[in-house]
Amino acid sequence: MSLLSKLEETLICLKAGRVTLPYPAQARPLPENFRGRPIFDATKCIGCAGCANNCPAREILVFDVCQEIRILQYLGRRCTYCGRCADVCPEKAITMSQEFENATNRIADLGQKLDIFMSTCQRCGRCFKGAAALEELKMKGYRSDDIQNERWIYRAHAFLESEPAVDDIPIELD
C-alpha cells in the first residue's frame, strides 16, 4: 500500500540523519593517491621532455633557447590531471599533489616554468642527459673552455633577461 511505502521511505531518510559535510569550512581529507595539480621539481628534472611528449592535452611545452638551455613550461589550463607526466618521468620529478582548489582569475597562476640547464659533453659540446641531478649542478655555468660555448652562455643570459620574449611562446604546436 502506498502509505506504507511512504512511511518506509521516511524511515530510511530519518535513519540516515544529516549527512551534509562542513566543507569548505573544514577541509576534506583526501586519499593518498589523489590526482591533483602536478608539481614540477626543477632540481630533479633532466629535460628529457618525456612529460611533454605524453601529455594528452599538450599542456607541457618545450622550448630550446640554445644548446644548453631548455625551458619546460606547464601551462595548466587544459590539464586533465591524468598523471601521465608523473608516470613517465624517469627522475620522478613530477608529483601529483593534493591541490584541487585551483580556481583563479589569472591564468598565469596555473603555470609552472622550469629553466633547465642541459649538461654538454666535454668532447663534442652537445647536450646529453645527466646521470643525476647532482652532476648537473656541478657543471652549471662553469664550463667555458670552449669559446663557442661561452658565447652561447652569454647569449642565453641576455635572452633570458628579456623576459617577455620567453613568455611569448606561441601556443599552437604540430
Place this chain on the structure above:
Amino acid sequence: MDGSVIWRIVGGVLNVGVVLLIAPLGQGVLRKVTARVQSRQGPPLLQPYFDLLKLLGKEDIESGETPAMQRFAAYLSLSTVLAVACLVPMGFVTPMNGAADIILLIYLLTLCSICTLLAGLAAGSTYSLIGASREMMSMITLEPLLAIALIVGAVHTGSFRLDTVLNGSVYQVAGFPWSGLIMLAVMVLSFQAFVQRVPFDISEAETELMEGPLMEYSGPKLALFKYALMAKLVVYSALFVRMFVPWGSEFTFPLAGPVFWVMFWAKVFIVVLLVTLVAATHARYRIDQAIRFFAGLCAVALGALVLASYGF
C-alpha cells in the same frame, strides 16, 4: 465613531501584519524540515526573508507580452491573500465580522487562484500559457471543495456570518457529524493543492514547465508572487484550523485570550509541518490524474452537502 470601527482597523492591521511577518517563517520551516527529511542541512530558518529582500532589490525587467497586466497580477496576488487574512479569525474575533460574510470569503479565495492564471496569460510565452491552462483546469475542480466545506458549515449553523461559520461549524449537528467528517477527509486529501505543494503543484512544475505561469517574472514582481505563496500557506492553514480543529483556540475579545491565540498558532504550525512532510514524501501527479482525483472528491463533497441539508 464607536470602538468597532477602531477595532476593525486595528484588527485588520494586526491580522495582516502577523501574516506578513509569519509567512516567510512558515516557508523557512517548510524548507528546513524538507531538508532534514532529505538528510541535508537545509537553509537557515530566516532565509525566505533574505530571499524576498534580495528579489525586491533587483531590477524590474519587463518581459512577456503584457507588462501592465503582469504588474497588476503581481499586486493582486498579494493583496487578495492579505484580504482573506483579514477575514479569518486568527485567535480573536475577525475584524470584518459584520462587514463581510463567507460568500465574500469564497470569492476572494477564488480570486487568489485567478491571479496565477492572469500571470500566465499576461506573460504569453508557451510554457506560461501551458501553466495557465493547467491552473485553470485544476481550479475548476478544486475551488468547489472549499466552497462546499464552508457551505456545509453555513447549512448547519443557518448563518453566513464569519465568526459563526469559521468556528468548527461543520460539526455542529445534533447527532454524529457525518458531513463534517467527510468534509474533513476531503479537505485533508486536497489541502496540498490549495497551498500549491507537491503532489499537486502542477501548474508550477519546475522540472516540466520551467516554473509555468511565473516564468516571465523576476525581481520585485516575483517577490510579490513568492510572498503571496508563502502567505497562502499560512492563511489556508489558519482557515483549515478554524474550520476543522477550532477547539482550544476559541476567540474572545482581544487581550483576554492570549492562551487561545498561542494555541491557534501552534495548531497552524502543526498543519504546516504536515504539509511539509507530505510534500517531501510524494511525487508530483499529472494534470489529468489530479483532475480525476479532485472530481471524485467533488462528488463526495456534494454527497456531504446533501447529508448536511438533511441534518446529518
Place this chain on the structure above:
Amino acid sequence: MIAREMFEAFKAKFGPLIERADMPSDRRLFVYVDRSAVQFVCQHVFRELDARYVATIGTDDRPFSGKFLVAHNFAFDKDHVLCSVLTQLPENDPKIDSITKMVPAASWAEREMRDLLGIEPVGHQYMKRLVLPDGWPEGHHPLRKDVPWNEVPENYNPDSEFTFDEAPAGCTVVPFGPFHPTLDEPAHFRLYVEGEMVRGCEYRGFMVHRGIEKLAESVMSYNDIPMLAERICGICGCVHSVAYVQAVEEAAALKVPPRAEYIRTIMLELERLHSHLLWVGLACHIVGFDTLFMQSFRIREPIMWIAEKISGNRKTYAICLVGGVRRDITHEIKAELRLVLDKLEAEWRAVVSAVSQDRNIQKRTCGVGVADKSLVKSVGLLGPVARSAGVEIDCRRDHPYAAYDRVEFDVITAQSADVWGRLIVRMNEVFESIRIIRQCLDKMEDGPLQLEIKDELPVGRMGLSSVEAPRGESHHFVITGENNRPRRWRVRAPTYQNLQGVPMMIKDQQIADMTISLGSIDPCFSCTDRLETVDLRSGTTKVWSQKQLLELTWKKTREETKTK
C-alpha cells in the same frame, strides 16, 4: 568455429557478391561485399538472420587504398559474434545504397556519414543535416583526410538559423530545450502539441560536438586517447576508455594480463553502480520526488569515495592504457571496498522494497514512454530500455570482454516496456553489479598490471569492441595506423541509438511525460555528440555562446506564440 560457419553460410547464399572475408577470431567476422550488394546482404542479415544492428561507420581510406570504406556492423547476440559488412567505394563516386528502409536504426548513422565524410546514402528518406550546423558550407567534410583538424571554412556562417520542418496542422509548437532545467545537456526537441498531448517531435542535437574522432586521428597517440575517451561522457567515462583500448588490443592481437582484466571489470561495475544510483535519483527528481533524489545521492556517495581511493579521482579514473591498467587495487582497498558494498547493498534493498510498493511513483511512470519489442528491434534500442521490454541483450553475457566470462551474473529484464520497467531493471542491476564486484575481488589473480609492448603496433588492422555501458552497448571501431595513432576511431554510444526511439516513445503522450520519457533512456548527450567538429580556437571561441543559444530559444518561443 562459429564465425567460419557463418561465413560458409554467407558464401553459400551470396556467392560472387562477397569479395573477401577476415576472421581474426571465432567471434569476429569482416565480410567485404560489392557496392551493389550492400542492401541485399544487410537485409538478409537483419531480417532473416535476425541480427541486431549496431553501427554504420564511414572511413576515408583514400591515402591508403584510394577508396572510401563503409562498414555496417551487426551483432549476433546468441552466437556471440560481431559481424561487419564492409564496402569499398571509389573516390570519385562515394555513393552507397541506404539501408535505412530495412534497418530504420541506421538513419542517423547514414546522415552523419553524409555530413562528415560526404558519402551519400542513396534513398534515405530524411536527408537533413545531423551533425554539422546549417551555416556550414557544402562540400567541406571535416572527417576527410585532406581536411586539417583545426580548419574553419571561410564561408562558414555562424549566424544561420536552423530550418525546422513544418508543424502538422492544428498543433502548437512547444520548444523543449536547448535550455531546460531538467536536461543537463543541450538538446532541442521541437514538440508538436495538441492541448496537452504530444503528436510528434523534431530533434535537433549535436550541439556539444567536440571533434574527438578527428583529434584522435590527427594529433593524439594511442596512449593519449584513453584520457580523451574518458571525457566523452560525464558518467560512463571508464566504459569508453575500456572499449577503445579493447578495440586496439583486438586489432593488434595483444593479450592483457588477467589481473588487469579483473581491475577493469571492477572499475566498470563501480561505474555502473554510481550511474544507476544517479539515474534513479534523477528520475525521481523529474517526477517531483526530491526526497528520493537526495537519498539516492547520499547512498551513492561512498562509491565515489572508494573510486577516488582507487584511481585518484571520483569519476575520471584514467586507469586504462593499451595493454593493461595503471593502478593496482591493494589489500586495504579491497577490504574497504567490501565494506562499502555491504553497506550499499543493505541500504539499497531498503530503498528498492519501499519504491516497488510506491503507487505514487507508479502512477507517474506506468504506461509512460512505451517502447515495445518491435520498436526495440527496428530502431535498435539498447540497454535497460530494451531489457525493460523483455528483450534480453547484454554485452557482458553476449560478447564477453575483460573478466566477464569468469563471473556469474543474471541479466535483469522486465516485461512492461515503460518507464516503470526501466526503473525496476536499473534498481535490480545494482545488486548484480555488487555480486560481480564481489566475485572479482575473490577471484583476482596476482600478476603484472601492464603488458610490455616492445614493438610498434601493426598498421591497418581493424578491431571491434562492444562494452555494456550503464545505458546500453557502447561500440568502438578502430583501424590502427601509422605514427602511433589510429587511422579511424568511431565511437557509437548507446544514447545515439536510444535517442532515435524517443520521438516514437513520446507520441500521443502528455507534455508532462515528455521529460520522464526522455529521462528514462538515461540520455547522455555528450556521448552522442562526440563526433567531428572543428577546434574553433583559431576563429571564435565557441560555435554558439550560451547567450546566443538562450536568445535563440527565447526568440523562437516569442515567434511561435506571436504566430499562434
